[in-house]
Amino acid sequence: MTTNTLGNNTKPTRWSNRLNALCTQENIITIVVSIIVGVAVILPLITLVISSFLVLDDLGFDTEWGFGNYIEIVTDPVIPKAFLNTIIICSGCTVLATLLGVSLAWTNARTNCPGRAWLEPFNLIPFFLSPFIGAIAWHNLGEPQTGLLNNLARDVFNIEGAILNVDNIWGVIWVTGIFFAPLVYLFVIGSLRRMDPSLEDSARTTGAGLLKTTMTITLPLVMPGILSGAIIVFVTSAGEFGVPFKLSAPYGWETLTTQIFTKAVGDDANHYLGATMAMALGAITIFLIFIQRRYIAPRSFETVTGKGFRPNVLDLGGWKWVAFAFNIVFIFVAVVLPIISLIIVSLHPVWTGEIVAEKLTFINYTKTLFFWDENSIDAATNGILNSLFLAFVGASIAMVLALVVSYMIHRTKGAGSAILDFLCVVPIGFPGIVLAMGVLVTYIQTPIYATLWILLLGYITRFFPYGQRNIASIMLSISEELDQSSRMAGATWVTTMRRITIPLLKPGIFAGWILLFVIFLRELSISIILYTSGTETLAVGVYYLSNFENEPLTAALSLAQTVLCLICMFAFRRLAGKEALTA
């Protein structure tokens, strides 16, 4: 190869050299992506802060600057109570989810509980499903008059009244608790699996029993993982909209999210007050996420020895069947029972609480799924098509951003990478409904308002960090030299990405794509703020049916969403493998 084809530095000036040096493919692409990510993440939050200081006058037309919104959220008759309810729900949910998540992870990783290997995927199913659907299903199970379990109790045991009532704050804690238990599970399972068994063995040799060892050695060692999981659950439940909306708000227990929703849509909508509440909620969650990232997550490495040995498991003796039963009961309560209730209810033309075999029908599925059918309900059929579009396009765009951002954080390592790392944490710190309020007040006067594009923007901004984490974990395990050797072989940055980096990251990219696809399919709290007639999503369709139609139609669409999510879950597990989601 002659020198002519390579590098051309004939009498260049210093400035043109400098310009040439800056205009590399790598720089241009990364700068463009950084600006997109920066604007998408920061702009809504800035607008949110500004909006919270704009006070709407009594006529509802003009605004003036002031602290009026902040005064109102303290003096309003409902909002302080909603705040208190949110705190109670978050605390209860965190305790329940942590207890369930840690005990399930411990049984699966550290004990000889029978069948623990095949139980794990079932334990994780709620992670892929929508808690809102869970709330609908449990409403069908535990409603005092028409609840299936209550009717069963009345029929079988001749009990008067109801044994169970989930339409209150405890029902919210119950449903969010079982649905968020997998989050804690995923945070602790990794360190439990990798823990050096000699740490436990040495405790046993000092005479400590099984219980004592677990309480004084095992659990304290994974405490950082437990705390991280607990904080994530607290933050996630604080931002949860669907469950309180279905189970507690109609019965007098408002939460911050249901109040933000009330203020964001409806006849007496006050976006500025909604933004202020979103600010308050976001301030709490971002603070907790900051604590988790700064102080708790770094400590979790201390417990891990990192050796690839297979740890011994504890012999539970006869108690292993108790552990097994506990695990089975969790799966039954969190997955099987809700799905059965949805199937039963969805097959009835109207739901009265009684199973009527001769009236079973598929009419609810025709009305909610078959968009070509003349009796179909637009909100439901639109929802399916819109959600499939949003999930497909959204996941694809988000993974492209995630790929470039991961590359910048873990490969380029320039000055911008610390900022990008920060930008990837911020969206995780803000509940969907908070970010959606920010997006709403930012873009309400632009043409994208009331289109699918504003939903797409909200989805991607809120969730691309999930995809980023999926890619980053694989990128960190692939030697940088594989990229470098391609550059040395003469390939440009773009060619290297196309032929080396992306093919190597393919499993991570696909897994991240499916994860985002499933998140977008079930997304409710962003959609509920940003949708308008015609841009309903699947979850908004469920909300519409639940609010304006009847329970059997709701159940039919809920089941359709659940089936879609389960299919994605199987695809995800096949592609990503067992350890993919663990912290």
Add this chain to the structure above:
Amino acid sequence: MSQETTSNKYLQVNNLVKWFGDDKAVNDISFGIDEGSFLTLLGPSGCGKTTTLMSIAGLHTINSGSIQVGGLVYTEPSQSIFLAPEKRDIGMVFQSYAIWPHMSVTQNVSYPLEIRKFPKSEIDDRVAEVLALVDLTDMASKMATQLSGGQQQRCSLARAIVSSPRLLLFDEPLSNLDLKLREQMRLELKRIQNEVGITSIYVTHDQAEALVMSDDIIVMSKGNIEQTGAPLEIYSQPVNKYVSNFIGVANLLEARISKLTSPGHAEAVVSYEDMTVQLPCKIGVGVKEGDDTTISIRPENVHIIREKTNDQCIEGKVENAIFLGNHVDCRVSWGNFEWKVIAHPRDRLKAGDKIFLRFDSEHTLAVQ
């Protein structure tokens, strides 16, 4: 294209400086090598050798200085010149081999040619030729992940040389292999480099590798060049204590030059604790009469004798003698100083023997 050059060497590195934050990884070093030769950058980890290599490769930018190869300026920050790594026409063998696991051996090796848009038939010919050279013809259709460590190594080398680049870089390529394979690959690498004749720079911390393979060695420490020279020169005439200790094994003792006897030769007073001996020696560059220096004597240049022959012998006791087949590895105590000595098995030394040590003035070196 010809560019005015500051030197007539094929590769010329001038005043290279590289900072990592507050650490000066490479401190103003300059060197050059001739076309077709094999240069080794040798030093412990953190000495700046890999940083220098990466700077030549363009895998990171430098703070000041310049690098040029065959008249083409790779980088010169003062002129804002930075040639992207892919434009430098370099073949590189990485420590981890960096064989792409999603490609077959043939795909890996033909990649640089595809990038350079060679016609298909020529790619096939060249890949076959190079695979034969590295003895991987049978493995051509195997996936890269099915290769053993040594085969991955050779695949990586094939990929680096297939496009006949203007420069070949090696970043500790043998450090992941086991000892036996490593010794075999040293010779193999050197043979192949000889055959293709591409100018090569090799980075290692293994002095044996450097001595076996190189035309020239640069010994580095803490971002500086300690010594440059051919392997024999570096080994037999280290310029300072650092080099003589790093290359091979040496007995190092403090000494004072008492008088110069002839050009390049002197008498040195060696003292250790309360023992003193006067030894004739050769002196290194810049050593003057009256200087405090370090005496460096290789173990194979220390002779064990049973009878004292003159005053320049010292008396010692054999502490242990390890029989290693063709030689005996001895430790001889002289007061509290322990001499490392390589003796012949026929001397039949055993621990506790009282013996004398004799030195040749030609192999006794006083360095700074």
